[in-house]
Amino acid sequence: MNFEWTPEQRALRERVRALLARELPPDWEHISRHGPGSPAQTAFSLAFCPKLAAEGLLVPHWPAAHGGRDAPAWEHFIIGEELFAAGEPRGPQYMNANFIGATLMKFGTPQQQARYLPDMAAGRAVWCQGFSEPSAGSDLAALATRAMPRGEEYVINGSKVWTSYAGMAQTCFLLARTDAGKGGIAIFLVPMDTPGITVRPIPSLIGHGDIHEVFFDDVVVPAAARLGEEGQAWAIIGYALSLERVGLARYAFSRRVLDRMVGELTAQDRFADSAVRAQAAQALAACEAARLLVYRVVDERARGLPPSAVSNLARVAVVKADHAVSDFALAHFGDALCGDRWPLVLAHHERAIAAGIASGAAEIQLNLVANDWLQLPRESRLERS
Template sequence: MNFNWTEEDRAYRARIRDFLRRELPADWHSIARHGPGSREQTAFSLEFCAKLAAEGLLVPHWPREWGGENRPTWEHFILGEEMWAAGEPRGAQYMNVNWIGPTLMRYGTPEQQQRYLPEMAAGQAIWCQGFSEPGAGSDLAALRTRAERDGDDYVINGTKIWTSYAALADHCFLLARVGSGEAGSGSDRAGIAIFLVPMSTAGIQVRAIPSLIGHGDIHETFFTDVRIPATARLGAEGEGWSIIAYALANERVGIPRYQLSARVLDGMVADLAARGRFDDPVIRSRAGAAFAACEAARMLVYRVVDQRARGAAPGPESNIARVAVIAADHAVTDFGLDFLPHSFSGDGVSTGGDPDLLAHHERAIVAGIAAGAAEIQLGLIARRHLDLPREAP
């Protein structure tokens, strides 16, 4: 794998940085403190993504027929890195860009593609994902939400939890059990389907859950006799598990959080140097270790992106990279807590703390759980790739 960026790559990164300098307001990080699911950040992100779309920087990796430019995989990833370095101002749109849109391109009907992809490419759609349930988080195959066929419709009943953006979402990418399979069996992956559900449909109730990362970010979502047409099903009945595997593979490659961690670390080092404290060998050693964790995460993620770019079959690298990104997050926040603890005080604004650093710390905690907790990833690596037993003999 060649890690040397081409002149085209460097020019593309410079173009993105120039756009961010022009379009991100000075108070962007204060807006971000409201939380990615807040009305404040959602309103900002819709406006920002419309500008990205006009600049050709929202879905450049998509096919031209759907508003993209057929940009190569690495340029798509450069875009993701720069967005995360800036604190991910796209908000909920990252889901549309990175995995919901590509999943619809692969599995959707022409009617579904025509219905949903143009508004995604324009940056004007908000989606939420209906995966986790109170009894089915990391083990999604244990889900109990059920979609019963009724003539030309499905009727959905069940509960989803930790649903990001649900209160403001236009649509839900919903995982539900179909057919006669036993709900919550944990092994019946064949009886699962995906549905594209308008959040305005009668019978959907959304309740906010208090969160570390701002108001309105995560929710419990209740589906009570929610009737949708059969044309809202994505793919065939029983194809949901393979669809979700494809979607999650795109999601996890599309979140280079190490880039944000590295920027936050740079800011802390500059702060310590300005205070005359960075000559302390203990501080320098710990800063070096945190930087190394960020770079290790970067290199492991690059291996996954390289596999994607070459069309190679995915291996253990994606799970390993996920663990490394979580480790980098925590190395940076632990460094800050040990050497700049005042920066984490109160709300980070009225108490004289650092709102950017506090936001990173809060979201690092959540990021270690969402999209596949670190412990789950380690278990997958052990069982699938190291052939270790579930329990010690």
């Protein structure tokens, strides 16, 4: 197996790095410290992403008909690695490029595609996803928000929680129940300025403006806002999440932070200690394991294979890499996690706290690995006895 990048791929990396060096302001680490959903980073993304689009680097993997240039999946992923290592200047718009746009292309009507994809491709769109609820976190089958049909409309009532980016989003990728069971879930593309929607920020240790409660009180949307058919949502969600769970190259940010810390320890003559070096090596191994598992998912995607449990394995590995680097920071740079002296390390630490929860809890990922990869029975030995 050849793990070398081609000359063209290496040139693409250098092109992205040059653009970042040119466009990121001197205080970028302080801006990105507050998370991709913060007002400062979201506002920056709305200025930065159009520049990416003008360079053909925002959605190159999209079809030319939708604003891309039919580039291979690997090109998009190389760009994503470099952007995420830099602190993700796309802000919440990474969702558009990684999975919402692709999902609309696969399941959306021509009218929906014409309405939403051009702004995504131009770097002007901010979306949120209305998945989790107070009594339905990673268990989407338990969601209770209702969308009741009324002629050519639906009336939506319910609430969502932990909704990233809702405070500045223009549109919500919303899950709501039209009937009982998994088959009774539908997806709606809901403008956030629709009457009846209330957004409340949730104070949090992690991020600043990242998460919210969203309430839907007699929110009326046309039937044309439904993505796919009633009962088709489960397949659409599976497709979208398979792209979302590896779309973030979190390990690239972890590796950058680890390298920064090792450089600092070396400068302080503290890296000669064998125990320190061993912990650094373990963190590096975790980053590399995550990277290679994610590469396997990208390779499957590039070859047109259907989503598999490898994406769940990769997601678990990414979480472990985040935690390994965060543990290294706690062991050797605890003072950097107080105040704002070292924003890069502090930002990583806060994001690592949420790594095992966002995009589906790590425990849910492990259940999916057990079911879909190892094909283990659901019942435990104790239950069978």
